[in-house]
Amino acid sequence: MKINSHLKQLEDEGIxxxxxxxxxxxxxxxxFSGGKDSIIMVHLALKAF
Numbered sequence: 001m002k003i004n005s006h007l008k009q010l011e012d013e014g015i016x017x018x019x020x021x022x023x024x025x026x027x028x029x030x031x032f033s034g035g036k037d038s039i040i041m042v043h044l045a046l047k048a049f
Contacts, residue, residue, distance in 0.1 A: 011047070014040075014044045015047055015048040018041075018044050018045060018048045019048050019049075022049075030042065030045055
């Protein structure tokens with residue numbers, strides 16, 4: 001489906017960005033507030049690392 005491929009592309013891009021940013025720091029951290037944005041970031045981090 002077109003929607004699923006678009007979401008997969010967005011997810012892949014988010015994972016790529018997360019890996020690129022994390023590589024720039026010795027001990028990167030991810031702040032978590034429990035909101036919808038934080039939940040998405042944790043989801044991407046689990047997939048990326």
